[in-house]
Amino acid sequence: MRPKFLSISDYVIDKIKSGELQPGDKIPSENELIKSYNVSNTTARKSLLEIENRGWAKRIKGKGTFVLNRTVDHHLTRTLGSIHATRRGFHESLLAEGFKPHNLVLEKTVLEDGISSEIGGKHFIMEGPVLKIHQLRYADDEIIKDEVKYISLKLCPKINRMPTEISYFKVYESTYHLRIDEVKQTLSTEIMEPDSSMNNFELTKSTPMFILDSAVICKDDKVVEVERSYYRGDKYKFAISANPDYDDIQ
Template sequence: MAESARQIADELRDRIQSGELAPGARLPGEPALVREYGVAKETARRALTLLVTEGLAVRRRGSGTYVREFRPIRRVANRRLAQEGWGSGRSIWAADLGERPLSVTDLKVYETTAPDHVARVLNLAEDTPVVIRDRVFVVEGEPVQAATSYLPAELVRDTAIAQPDTGPGGTYARLAELGLKPVRFTEELRARMPSQAEAERLHLAEGTPVVEIWRTAFTEDDRAIEVNKMLLDAGVYVMEYHLNS
């Protein structure tokens, strides 16, 4: 009996995870899968697409489908937001990447009226301006995350936070210097499919989901000081949390 696309993808995934198919190796093409498994071409295509959407494989136009060489990013929320990191001048990305290269593209820093939902979280009056920092983070040449931060303009407009380069430790270090040190954070996560514009911005393969995270930073007096919307390529992230009972 012919196997399903999911069964074929499972077998190919096992071969990838065992190392039989190494990073950069070419996966069997649709004709080979049709012959090996006795399935229709569309079933073979769906099997390969499943691996692409999981972040295990990439398609190269006119060449085939290959095992993805990009190593997953392990995002440990508890560690990346620890004060000993940004408080000592390190980027919060250092906790995720170690020595892996990081760059920022499509950076825009501007002031505008706060969206309604952001104004509610920041406890701002209607039409209150915020400083927005909008950018895409690129790791080893691959866009992995788009992020948009919102901060009350009256507090940060004449500071490094409103400049392209916020300096060592980033936004949280600058807030601390202003007497607005973040001491706790909340994050809300959901998985969804991206819009066309989002998929193009992150160079996502067709059918690849994203993880949307809304993070709010709070000061010691429980004031919400920053809202950050992050959109992550679900195929390149492992989310890790350390929870105490």
């Protein structure tokens, strides 16, 4: 008779293969497997270990077990319209998918006069002072994102003292107790040439780029963050989440 832990691990792996569980998604915990399959903690633990040993997931201490990115070209999928995906942040998402993330900060400065930006046909104004962070985001040793972020120091005083690899979205909620009402996002594309002044990717050939403009809006239409980022089109795919439910997020 086939051991129960193998049947469970096969079932979870089938969910990964079918795309029901995406790279970076958290797979059921030991306690969840115990409840779902009415098995012992030993069987549940062996199931998770089997999934990890077969290269489909990775356990991150204190956080859980996450689906690894096994695509041949290591395309990363990011979801627009998902508060959960935004909350998790770039650094944590890459760790969960099995990459080694790190940042190179090109600029970190305070703009006393604030900024304005147009996103999706709507004008957003952020009063000063504003923290500007321009950084290159790496997955392993490859630059995959060129990110410029503006954060309200009026709503988030002293946030400039925090490290840049944090999930700022989580910090807005947990440290500054801001209720995020909306994340406005638009996605466009362009071809970046090697000789472009915007080429911080060390490109040697014409490369497609996704350009993501976003604004994070909290109570009374106050803008806490504006971002404009370039994502390598040969490394990323974008998905859409319709009607995200804020209160359903864990």
